[in-house]
Amino acid sequence: MRKYLTKKILIYILTFFFAVTIDWAIPRFMPGNPINFLISRFAGLPESVKVLQSYFTQAFGLDKPLWEQYINFWKALFRGDLGISIYMYPQPVAKVIARALPYSLIVLLPAVLLSFAIGNRFGAFVARKKRLDNFALPVFYTLTASPYFWFGILLAWIFGVVIPLFPLAGAYSFGITPSFSWDFILDFLHHWVLPFGSLFLVMLGGWAIGMRNMIIYELEANYSRYLEALGSSQRLIRRYAYRNAILPQVTGLAIQLGTVVAGALTTEIVFSYPGIGYILMQGILNQDYFLIQGCFLFIILGVLLANFLVDIFYVIIDPRIRKSYSGEV
Amino acid sequence: MTRKEFVHFFLKNKKVIFAICVYAGLIILALVGPYLSPYKDPLAFVGPGYQPPSKEHWLGTNTFGQDIFTQLVYGLRSSLFVGLLGGTLATVIGLLIGFVAGYKGGWFDEILMMFTNILMVIPTLALLIIIAAYLPYRGVFIESIIIGFTAWPWTARAVRAQTLSLKTREFVDLARITARKPMKIIFGEIMPNMMSYVFMVFILQFGGAILAATGLDFIGLGPTRGISLGIMMQQATLWNAIQLGMWWWAITPGAVITLMVATLYVMNAGLDEVFNPKLREM
Numbered sequence: 378m379r380k381y382l383t384k385k386i387l388i389y390i391l392t393f394f395f396a397v398t399i400d401w402a403i404p405r406f407m408p409g410n411p412i413n414f415l416i417s418r419f420a421g422l423p424e425s426v427k428v429l430q431s432y433f434t435q436a437f438g439l440d441k442p443l444w445e446q447y448i449n450f451w452k453a454l455f456r457g458d459l460g461i462s463i464y465m466y467p468q469p470v471a472k473v474i475a476r477a478l479p480y481s482l483i484v485l486l487p488a489v490l491l492s493f494a495i496g497n498r499f500g501a502f503v504a505r506k507k508r509l510d511n512f513a514l515p516v517f518y519t520l521t522a523s524p525y526f527w528f529g530i531l532l533a534w535i536f537g538v539v540i541p542l543f544p545l546a547g548a549y550s551f552g553i554t555p556s557f558s559w560d561f562i563l564d565f566l567h568h569w570v571l572p573f574g575s576l577f578l579v580m581l582g583g584w585a586i587g588m589r590n591m592i593i594y595e596l597e598a599n600y601s602r603y604l605e606a607l608g609s610s611q612r613l614i615r616r617y618a619y620r621n622a623i624l625p626q627v628t629g630l631a632i633q634l635g636t637v638v639a640g641a642l643t644t645e646i647v648f649s650y651p652g653i654g655y656i657l658m659q660g661i662l663n664q665d666y667f668l669i670q671g672c673f674l675f676i677i678l679g680v681l682l683a684n685f686l687v688d689i690f691y692v693i694i695d696p697r698i699r700k701s702y703s704g705e706v
Numbered sequence: 707m708t709r710k711e712f713v714h715f716f717l718k719n720k721k722v723i724f725a726i727c728v729y730a731g732l733i734i735l736a737l738v739g740p741y742l743s744p745y746k747d748p749l750a751f752v753g754p755g756y757q758p759p760s761k762e763h764w765l766g767t768n769t770f771g772q773d774i775f776t777q778l779v780y781g782l783r784s785s786l787f788v789g790l791l792g793g794t795l796a797t798v799i800g801l802l803i804g805f806v807a808g809y810k811g812g813w814f815d816e817i818l819m820m821f822t823n824i825l826m827v828i829p830t831l832a833l834l835i836i837i838a839a840y841l842p843y844r845g846v847f848i849e850s851i852i853i854g855f856t857a858w859p860w861t862a863r864a865v866r867a868q869t870l871s872l873k874t875r876e877f878v879d880l881a882r883i884t885a886r887k888p889m890k891i892i893f894g895e896i897m898p899n900m901m902s903y904v905f906m907v908f909i910l911q912f913g914g915a916i917l918a919a920t921g922l923d924f925i926g927l928g929p930t931r932g933i934s935l936g937i938m939m940q941q942a943t944l945w946n947a948i949q950l951g952m953w954w955w956a957i958t959p960g961a962v963i964t965l966m967v968a969t970l971y972v973m974n975a976g977l978d979e980v981f982n983p984k985l986r987e988m
Contacts, residue, residue: 388820388823388827392823392827392828395824396828400836403837404840518971518972518975519964521971522913522966522967522968523960523963524917524924524960526921526924526960527920527957527959527963528960530942530948530956530957531957534951534957537948537949538948538949538951545948545949586971632826635827635831635832636831638831638832639831639832640921642831646924646925646943657835661839661925662926666840669836670836677828680827680829681827
C-alpha cells in the first residue's frame, strides 16, 4: 500500500512540476510574443507603454537569464507570491483567489459527492429493468451530454424566469452582509441551489450510465451466474455486482475530476457566483494574465489534491491493492 | 464477425439508425443552412433587437439585432469542424502513443505512460485556458489543434491496455517470428483487431472536442473572429439574456450541442451492442 501511494505521489509531484513549468514557459515562449502584444494594446499612449514595459520587465524578470527567471518563479511561488492582479489592482492575486475559493468549494464538493453517491445507486437500480431502463437511459444521456453551463442556463431560465423561485446571480443578496445569522444562511442557500443543482444533475447522469453499464457487465460475469445457479436472491447477486462495479467508478471519478472542475468554473459564470471560475472569466475579459496564471495553478493544485484523496479512498475500498502491495496475495 | 453479419446488426440497431439520421440532418443543416437563411453574415445587424422567433427571424434576434438562426447554422459548422479535426487528432495521437507504449514495453513504455498520466491529471480546460489566453489571434483551426493535442491521454491509456493483451496472442507471435517490422505488426495485426474500439474512441473524442470547444468559447477564449455556439451563449450570458427571458438566444445553441453529444453517446451504446453480442437486446 505504501508503495502504491508513493508511486502516485511521485506522479503528482511531477505533474505539479510540469504544470508550474508550463505556467512559466507559455508567456515567454508562445509564438507572437504575448508580452509585446499586451504592451502594443497601449500603443496609442506612449507614456503608459514605457511604464508597462518596465513593469512587465520587472514582473516577469525579463532582464535576467532564463534559468534565473525560472528559479525566481519557483521562489516567488513558495512565498505564495502570484503577482498583482490588474483587474483588481492593487490586490495580490493570491488574495483574490483565496477569497473566491470557498465559494467554489461549497458548490463543487457537495455536488461531486452527492451525485457520485446517488448516481451510482440510481444506475445500479435501473440496470436490467427493461421498462425503467428505457425511460431513464435517454434522460441520463441528455444530462451527461449537456455542457455544464448550458444546463445551468436552462435551470436558471426555468426556475428563475418562467417560475421565479430562485435568484439568478451572486452568492447572496446585495443588501445583506455575510455573517453567521439565519437570515444570511437562508439567503446564501437560496442562491446556492441553482448552481449546485445544475452541477449535480449533469454529473448524476454520467455516474448513473457508467454504473448501469458496469452492473450489466457484472451480472454477465461467471460469479453472478454461479450465484444464480445456487439459487441466491437477486438482491444478493446485485449487491456483489455493485461492490465490484463501484471500483471502476472510483477510478472514473479521478479521471472525471478535471472535467468536473471545468464544468464548475463555467457554471459559476452563468450564475455570477463569485468563485474561481467567475474570477477567471474576469481575468480573461480584462487580460489580467497574472490572475489567469494564478487560477491555473490553483485549479491544478486542487485537482491533484482531489486525485490523491480518491487514491486513498480506492485503497480503502479495494482490498486487492492493500494486499498485493504488502505481498499477501 | 463477417462483414455481412456486421452490416446486418448495424442496420438493425435502432440506436445506430437514430444517431445516423440525426447526424445526417445536422450535417445537411450545417451545409445548406447558410443558404436557406435570408441573411448572409452571422454578425450583421439585420433587424430590431429582442425579437422572439418569427417569420422574418426564424429563431429571433439577439440584443443587437443579429439573426440567431444564421448564427446557429454557422456555429454548427464550426462545432462539426472542431469535432472532426480535434477528435481525429486526439484519436490519432492517442492511438500512436498507446500502440507504441504497449507494444514496445520497457522503459520506453514507462516514460510515455508517465507523461500520459501527468497530462491526464491536468484538467484539459485549464491547459487550454493557459495556452489560449496567450494567443492573441485564435481561429477555429487553431482551437481544434490545441484541443486535439490535449485530449489524447485517456485514449492512449486505453489503447495501451488493449495492445498489451493483444500482443501476447499467437498470431502476433507468428508475425514476430517471420521478422516483420514492429510498425507493420502494429498496423497489420493488432490494429485491425481493435477497429471497433478505435471507432468508438473516435466518436467519444469527437463529442469531447465539441464540448471542450464550447467551454473554451464560453469563457471567452474561443475564436477571436466569427461565431460559434459557445460564443453565442457567452454573449447571451454577458447581456443577461436569461433575465430578459430571451430563451431563443441563451437556450437554443446549447440544446443543439446537447443533441449532438447525446446522439454520439447513443451511437456508441448502439455500436457496443453491434460489436458485443452479449449486450444485444434479447
